[in-house]
Every structure is written in C-alpha cells, then in structure tokens.
Amino acid sequence: MIEGAKWRRWVYFYVPLGLFIFWLLFPFYWMLVTSVRPDRELYRPWMAPNYAPFWTAHPTLVHVTDLLTQTLFIRWMANTLFIAIVSTLISLFCGLLAGYALSRLKFPGGGALGTGIFITYLVPQTLLFIPLANIIRNFNLGDTPWALILTYPTFLIPFCTWLLMGYFKAIPRELEECARIDGATRWKAMLYIIFPIAVPGILSAGIFAFTLSWNEFIYALVFLSSAEQKTVSVGVTSELVRGDVFYWGQLMAGALLGSVPVAFIYSFFVEHYVAGLTGSVKG
Amino acid sequence: MARVLLRNLNKFYDDVHAVKNVNLEIRDKEFVVLVGPSGCGKTTSLRMVAGLESISSGQVLIGDTVVNDLAPMDRDIAMVFQNYALYPHMSVYDNMAFGLKMRKVDRGDIRKRVQEAADILGIQDLLQRKPRQLSGGQRQRVALGRAIVRHPQVFLFDEPLSNLDAKLRVQMRVELKKLHNRLNTTAVYVTHDQVEAMTLGDRVVVMRGGVVQQVGEPLELYNAPVNRFVAGFIGSPAMNFAPARLRDGDGKLHAEASGFGLELPAEIAARLRPHTGHDVIVGVRPEDLQVANGSAPPGLCFDAMVEVVERLGAEILLDLQVGQQTMVASVEPSVTAKHGDKLRFALNPERLHFFDATSEAAI
Numbered sequence: 001m002i003e004g005a006k007w008r009r010w011v012y013f014y015v016p017l018g019l020f021i022f023w024l025l026f027p028f029y030w031m032l033v034t035s036v037r038p039d040r041e042l043y044r045p046w047m048a049p050n051y052a053p054f055w056t057a058h059p060t061l062v063h064v065t066d067l068l069t070q071t072l073f074i075r076w077m078a079n080t081l082f083i084a085i086v087s088t089l090i091s092l093f094c095g096l097l098a099g100y101a102l103s104r105l106k107f108p109g110g111g112a113l114g115t116g117i118f119i120t121y122l123v124p125q126t127l128l129f130i131p132l133a134n135i136i137r138n139f140n141l142g143d144t145p146w147a148l149i150l151t152y153p154t155f156l157i158p159f160c161t162w163l164l165m166g167y168f169k170a171i172p173r174e175l176e177e178c179a180r181i182d183g184a185t186r187w188k189a190m191l192y193i194i195f196p197i198a199v200p201g202i203l204s205a206g207i208f209a210f211t212l213s214w215n216e217f218i219y220a221l222v223f224l225s226s227a228e229q230k231t232v233s234v235g236v237t238s239e240l241v242r243g244d245v246f247y248w249g250q251l252m253a254g255a256l257l258g259s260v261p262v263a264f265i266y267s268f269f270v271e272h273y274v275a276g277l278t279g280s281v282k283g
Numbered sequence: 284m285a286r287v288l289l290r291n292l293n294k295f296y297d298d299v300h301a302v303k304n305v306n307l308e309i310r311d312k313e314f315v316v317l318v319g320p321s322g323c324g325k326t327t328s329l330r331m332v333a334g335l336e337s338i339s340s341g342q343v344l345i346g347d348t349v350v351n352d353l354a355p356m357d358r359d360i361a362m363v364f365q366n367y368a369l370y371p372h373m374s375v376y377d378n379m380a381f382g383l384k385m386r387k388v389d390r391g392d393i394r395k396r397v398q399e400a401a402d403i404l405g406i407q408d409l410l411q412r413k414p415r416q417l418s419g420g421q422r423q424r425v426a427l428g429r430a431i432v433r434h435p436q437v438f439l440f441d442e443p444l445s446n447l448d449a450k451l452r453v454q455m456r457v458e459l460k461k462l463h464n465r466l467n468t469t470a471v472y473v474t475h476d477q478v479e480a481m482t483l484g485d486r487v488v489v490m491r492g493g494v495v496q497q498v499g500e501p502l503e504l505y506n507a508p509v510n511r512f513v514a515g516f517i518g519s520p521a522m523n524f525a526p527a528r529l530r531d532g533d534g535k536l537h538a539e540a541s542g543f544g545l546e547l548p549a550e551i552a553a554r555l556r557p558h559t560g561h562d563v564i565v566g567v568r569p570e571d572l573q574v575a576n577g578s579a580p581p582g583l584c585f586d587a588m589v590e591v592v593e594r595l596g597a598e599i600l601l602d603l604q605v606g607q608q609t610m611v612a613s614v615e616p617s618v619t620a621k622h623g624d625k626l627r628f629a630l631n632p633e634r635l636h637f638f639d640a641t642s643e644a645a646i
Contacts (some may be wrong), residue, residue, distance in 0.1 A: 150476060179381070179385075180356055181333060181382075193370055197370075
C-alpha cells in the first residue's frame with residue numbers, strides 16, 4: 001500500500017487504477033451501448049449535429065431479440081460450449097498425466113520431452129492450420145464439431161501440461177512418498193493426495209483451456225463452413241457482416257452475450273485461479 | 284517387531300558414490316540413530332531402507348526378508364519426515380487414518396486405533412482440524428500419530444525435529460524417547476544433531492562421506508572415539524585438538540605441542556611407544572581441562588592465556604590461547620577469570636585421546 005500524504009495515494013494509486021479500469025472496461029461499455037442503441041442512431045453520420053456515440057436516450061432490446069430469434073446465435077453458443085467443454089476435458093486429462101509424469105518420474109529424455117512439448121505450443125496456429133486442414137479432410141471431419149475438438153488440444157495440451165508441471169513441482173515430494181509408505185500405490189497416491197492438493201492448479205488450467213477454446217477463431221473459421229455448425233466467434237463475425245453491411249447492433253449484442261460465460265466462470269473461480277497461478281501449497 | 288540388516292549397501296548417483304559399503308545390524312526393539320554432517324549418506328541409507336531410493340548394490344533385510352525389490356508399502360514400515368508431510372487437504376483424523384484406509388482396515392478398528400494414538404500423543408482435541416491450523420509441535424505429533432496407528436515393524440525418522448524451535452525440540456526429544464520406551468518398536472532415526480543422537484539412541488552410527496565411521500553406544504563414542512572425526516563430532520563444545528610430536532627422553536615418553544609439553548605416564552607411554560618420533564594429534568575434551576591445583580603433577584600441566592570468558596551459569600567456557608592454538612575449557616562456575624589472565628591447567632592423562640596425524644585413527 002502507498003504510504004504518506006493523501007495526494008500521494010491519489011497520484012500513485014487511485015488515478016492509475018482508475019485509468020486501468022477504464023481501459024479494461026471501455027470495450028464492454030461500447031458493446032453494451034451499441035447493442036441497445038436504435039438503428040437510426042447507430043447509422044447517423046459522425047458529423048451530424050446530434051451525433052452522440054457514447055450515450056443513447058432511446059435504449060432498445062430489438063438487436064438482442066433479433067439476434068436470438070432471427071439468427072442461429074443460440075445454436076452457435078451451444079456449439080461453442082460443447083466444443084470448449086469436450087476439448088478442455090480431453091486436454092486436462094492428458095495435461096494432468098503428462099504434467100505429473102514430467103515433474104515426478106525420471107525417464108530418459110524426460111527433460112527434452114518437456115521442452116519439446118513447450119516448443120509445439122510456440123508454433124503459431126496460423127501456420128499449423130494448413131497441415132491440420134489436410135488431416136481433417138483425410139479423416140472426413142470437416143464441418144463437424146470434432147474437427148475442433150480434436151485440433152484444439154494441439155495447443156491446449158502443451159499449455160495444460162506446462163502449467164500443471166509447474167504446479168506439481170511445487171508440491172513436496174514427501175507427501176507422495178509418505179502416502180506410498182502408508183500403503184498407497186503410485187496411482188492411489190496421485191489420485192488421493194496429489195490431485196486433490198493440485199485442485200487450484202487444475203482449475204486454472206481448465207479455465208484457461210476453456211477460455212482459449214471459447215475464443216479460438218482461426219481453426220473454427222477454416223474447418224467449419226455451414227452456418228449451423230459455427231462457433232460464436234466465427235458465427236457472429238461471418239453471418240452478421242454481409243458484404244459491406246455491418247449489423248452493428250446485433251454484432252455487439254452477440255459479442256456481449258458471447259463473453260458472458262467466460263466472465264461468469266472467471267468470477268466464480270477467481271480465488272482458486274489466483275492461488276493456482278501463484279502456486280502456493282502449504283504442507 | 285523386527286531387526287533391520289544392511290548388508291554391503293551401496294548407492295551411486297551417476298558417478299557420485301553416496302553410500303559406501305554400509306554394514307549395520309539394527310536389533311529388534313532397538314533405537315538406532317544415524318548421525319553425521321549433511322551429505323554423509325545417512326538420509327540416503329534411511330531412504331533405501333524405506334524403499335524410496337533404489338539400492339545400487341547390497342541388501343536390506345527387515346525381519347528375515349530381503350526387501351530390496353519390495354515396494355515401500357509392502358515393507359511394513361512407517362516414516363516421519365522432516366517437513367511432516369501431512370496431507371494438507373485432510374483433517375488430522377483422516378491424515379492418521381489414511382494408511383489404515385489404504386490397507387482396508389475395518390472402520391471401527393480405524394477409529395479405535397486413531398483414538399488410541401491420539402490419546403498417547405495428547406492430540407484428541409485436534410482430530411477435526413486441518414494441518415494448516417496446527418502449530419509446529421502439533422503437526423509433529425500428528426506426523427508421529429500417523430506413523431504409530433499403523434503398528435509397523437520399524438519406524439523410520441528423517442530429521443523429524445529439525446523444523447522445531449530449540450525449546451520444543453528438547454521437549455519432543457524427551458517425548459520421542461518415552462514413546463519408544465512405550466511402543467518398543469525398532470526405530471532408525473537420522474539427524475545431524477549429535478545431542479539428539481546421544482540422547483535418543485540406544486546405539487549411534489556416525490557416518491561421513493558415505494562411510495560408517497563408528498557404531499556404538501553413546502558413551503562409547505564419547506569415551507573411545509575410533510578416529511579424529513568421531514571425536515570432534517560427538518560432544519559439545521567440540522574436543523580440542525593439538526598437533527604434537529612424540530619424543531623419547533630420559534626413558535619417558537613426551538608429547539610436544541606448540542605451547543605445551545606433556546610427560547606421559549607409563550601405562551599410556553606403553554601404548555604410544557611404537558609411534559615415537561611420529562606426528563600425532565592430542566585430543567582433549569573441554570571438560571577434561573581443569574584449572575591446576577598444587578597437587579597436579581607438573582608434567583601434565585601447562586599455561587594458557589584467557590581470551591574470552593563465556594558464562595553459561597552451570598559452567599564457564601574459557602577460550603584459551605595455548606602457544607599457537609586455541610582451546611576451549613569448560614570449568615566450574617566458581618573459577619574467576621577474565622580476559623588476559625594467565626591460568627595453569629592440568630590434564631587427566633586417562634582422558635587424553637591420541638590420533639595418528641596422517642590416518643587420523645585413534646592410537
């Protein structure tokens with residue numbers, strides 16, 4: 001905390017904090033205000049005398065109802081949720097086992113494997129989608145949710161593995177050794193001792209993985225083509241921008257509603273998630 | 284109830300030879316302490332007995348079974364770790380019950396055994412708490428409780444008191460001793476603290492550099508150390524060492540060191556005679572250096588200058604300058620001495636230790 005005179009606290013704490021919050025929340029405000037402004041205000045030229053982009057005197061829900069009834073938005077939400085949940089579960093499962101093995105077991109090439117997994121995470125998706133598209137086509141998975149469920153783990157597993165590896169390393173080895181002397185096999189020690197202690201780490205890995213797959217754009221754009229298969233991020237941007245016509249109200253309503261689940265999950269698990277990132281295990 | 288036998292035990296970490304050919308028999312119901320400076324192989328040896336460290340060569344027997352290839356859980360042992368290793372997400376009760384649950388002990392039986400252990404350790408009121416709500420001493424008790432509910436054949440302790448503050452450590456030391464007297468289970472205890480080793484052990488094993496230096500009862504190590512390392516490691520304050528040369532003169536054997544010379548009595552001279560003309564190291568415990576009174580034989584007295592006076596109440600420690608070397612004497616609290624005083628000290632010849640200067644073995 002900042003000590004000393006009151007003005008110091010304002011200059012060094014409240015003002016920077018206020019600016020930071022403004023910077024963070026302004027896009028959300030913009031989405032909100034745009035989604036409730038009527039069309040005649042939205043498409044008013046900027047030099048018009050009554051142009052007021054940051055406020056509206058006539059809020060309306062017509063864009064939201066249009067979005068929910070006239071478009072496939074609900075379908076897209078369901079698609080995204082299904083894909084995000086399944087790919088997160090797959091990645092968490094693999095990441096847990098891989099992270100545990102890399103942090104606890106000694107085997108030849110273990111260190112190199114850890115680094116190798118990290119490097120695969122660094123390969124940009126914008127390069128990787130080309131060979132992946134080929135694979136998806138060969139397996140006839142194009143335009144199905146499985147195209148994404150099976151490709152998202154290519155970047156989610158390395159991510160989860162690395163996060164969990166660090167977390168497992170912070171758990172004292174003795175806990176597991178003690179469990180093994182107490183009569184647990186390695187599996188049981190992992191299941192009853194290590195995993196329960198690692199819950200904050202597992203939760204933050206899960207939240208991150210969920211967010212990454214929820215927000216993913218490029219694979220979804222490339223591997224899905226029909227409107228009813230699309231995810232929110234692709235559906236909103238491709239179906240609500242027709243040629244050079246932007247349905248701003250519905251676009252922003254879609255963006256706002258699309259960010260609700262992620263915001264909800266974060267607020268729900270915020271404490272675990274911070275504990276998971278700072279990696280504190282007290283014996 | 285079982286004995287533990289280490290037979291030609293070796294441990295290699297890549298090219299580091301951490302434990303060298305250790306042979307040791309720990310008898311049934313015995314409390315044996317492995318002691319030595321850090322990196323001496325004591326913990327590695329213990330972990331090999333526990334099954335947490337693979338055995339490079341040699342054998343470990345518990346009872347009459349070679350346990351080299353048995354998993355830790357099948358060795359019927361319990362271990363207490365330095366950092367307690369309590370499961371942070373479980374209550375004290377569940378911590379203590381975990382081992383029994385894993386072994387599918389009947390629920391009522393678990394309750395009875397946990398209660399019994401809690402009564403012994405005085406932690407009945409803590410059973411529902413989580414480890415993070417406990418003090419260091421309480422955590423230590425829980426860790427002990429988790430070991431004793433299992434009724435194992437052997438207890439293994441890996442520096443269990445090192446994380447406690449000095450006062451609590453002394454208290455827990457006494458309780459551990461009482462606990463052992465009550466349970467009468469074979470115990471192997473690792474520590475770097477020689478006071479713990481001396482007070483707890485039925486027998487003490489001193490190790491250095493992966494090699495067992497000496498095995499014996501505490502007073503045996505104190506009175507008859509086999510080499511300079513054991514002599515210096517056991518006892519506090521540590522033994523004083525002074526390089527000296529044995530010389531024959533007038534039919535008597537003299538030990539000449541910087542600042543003092545000793546005329547050795549016949550029985551000691553007989554033992555040291557073969558080393559005449561060689562360099563030796565004379566060892567004197569601080570408590571065997573006493574201020575000389577008139578009756579002390581002049582051949583066993585020397586003068587020293589007092590450098591520092593440490594008054595501990597029950598005794599006074601004097602840091603002395605004798606010739607080129609410094610020595611510590613532990614004297615009666617009635618001695619009045621201050622910095623710069625010259626005092627005359629007398630040695631008890633039977634309490635002198637002699638070591639070969641090159642091999643450092645006792646002679």
